[in-house]
Amino acid sequence: MNNKTLIAAIAAILCVLPFVGLDNYHLHLIIMILIWSFVYTAWSIMGRFGLVSLGHGAFMAIGGYVTALLWNELGLSPWVSIPVAMIGAAGLAVLIGYPCFRFRITGHYFALVTLALAEVVRQVIVATRDTTGGSLGYTPESHGEGWSVYAFQSDDRITFYFVALVVWLMGIVIWRTVDQSMSYYALEAISEDEDASAAVGVQVTKEKLKVTILSAMMTAFAGALYCQYQMFISPSTIGGIGLSLQIVFGVVVGGIYSALGPTIGAVITLMLAEVLRIWMGAGVVCMTERVCLNLAGVPLLVYGIMLVLFIIFLPKGIVGACTDQWREMKSNRKASV
């Protein structure tokens, strides 16, 4: 298959990438892109079936905070605490998802309920500031120099690069597995017409719940990974409404309906943010003595305009628009022959 060779080629390039003389900064950028790609992929796994969640901040925060807290307070290795965090996220997904799906809360009502969930988790983190550090953020204790398998920490970026690469690949594999399963057809049918699919025997609640749990667990894992890599988490970087919208933005730009869409979205949005940040600096430009422009806001401004334009003109994202174009060209060629 065409797509498979493409993915294999990308994977091969990515494998040799750290050895071609990339400096730490660029390696860091790529690691961040890989981690966020995984988050965006996790979100799209449910988002593409019309289950638009604004609550993924909650799952990501649980992943990060549970892992870091268990390490600092109980000395529990992330190898134990990450699964614990993932199970916690799954539990929360059931707690919110089951009633939502059972009572047919869909569309923007679902988005708002999940938004409330993200806010609950964020506020709990802020409220328990004595243990979690509140809005100031939290740092897992370092195990010392070098890398440690037990602590799942490494100050060497190349090690982490490969961890992130494997995780990202896993994300794509999970996406494809879902694509080839019966659940895919069930969920596709549900997103078209819930009542009709229930009438032909699709177990609507169960199918939706399965994909939600999967997505929540993946997101929690990404939160833990982010925490282990950055060694710092705060409610605003891995939780809350800002994060949820950031995920949505990346996915919308890349394209929600194909496996590589979220990844391409992450590449574009993170590179754009980085380029704008370097280009603009954090500088303040003064036109006159009283009129000063703070250029640090430009990335947000550009993000916002792009998101609006994409939703109006390219709702399927870059990848979706390209594949549509490609198909059209193909069928035109066939027609002319």
Added chain:
Amino acid sequence: MMAEFMDGLFSIFFVETLINALLLGGVFALLSLGLNLIFGVIDVVWICYAEIIMLGMYAIFFLHAEGGMPIILAACCGIGVTALIGWLTHRFVIGYLLQAEPINQLLATGGLLFFFQGAAMVVFGIEFRNVGVSLGSLSVTEDIYLSWTRLLSFVLATLTVVVLYLFLSRSYLGAAIRAISQDREIMILMGVDTKKLYLLTSAIGGGLAGLAAALLVLQYDVHPFIGLSFGPITFMICVMGGLGNMVGGFLAAFVFSLLITVGGYFAELEWGYVMAFTFFIAAMFARPKGLFARNS
């Protein structure tokens, strides 16, 4: 523990807390009024509504503190600015998405949220700004003080609900707006210019954001991210009140403010928010159409 709790319940401060809850409810009611109108009529959730309020606050701040305009006049101009922003939002964003999936409409306004925050940051910087006007507080007894601003917002919110109610139920335009929220397709066949009505509703909704901004600017410092602190609660009030149900939204505002203030009284304020949001989720499960929705 129990005795402590009972002491807390009957202390004079608790009474003050309850009164403050009532007054905070007024602020919330005012915050959600315009969003509720838009939600009810156009069936779109403006995620960026709190950011429009933020821009209104900046407008009032600059007109008053930098431009030297009297505060009342500045507030009126602020209402004009936000009404214009509301109009523009519909004209250039939502107008193109009326046929799109509801979730895309919501996400597009999410883009506007980023845009407004970014624009505010570029133009106004990230400093906290205070308008420097305070109405002081009213001392009821020796221990109880009530903020005049909150009293004012309470009165204003009540008045606005009444005016809006009268406008919607008595005036010709109001009847058209109500009709459109009941059946979008039929109204076009009846020869109603829905486009115009949607724009008008968006402008009124935006103007109400300006009114809320005028009261908030007296109580809080303005900064580009202030919208995030009261945005979520605003949507939740609207949803819980029932789609476009003004009176329901008004009541929901008081339910939320009570939960938040009482939660904040017994523990930290954040726990109050946790309680309010949890209550929202539970209420949505019990009555997905909103707590005060009319049964149809």
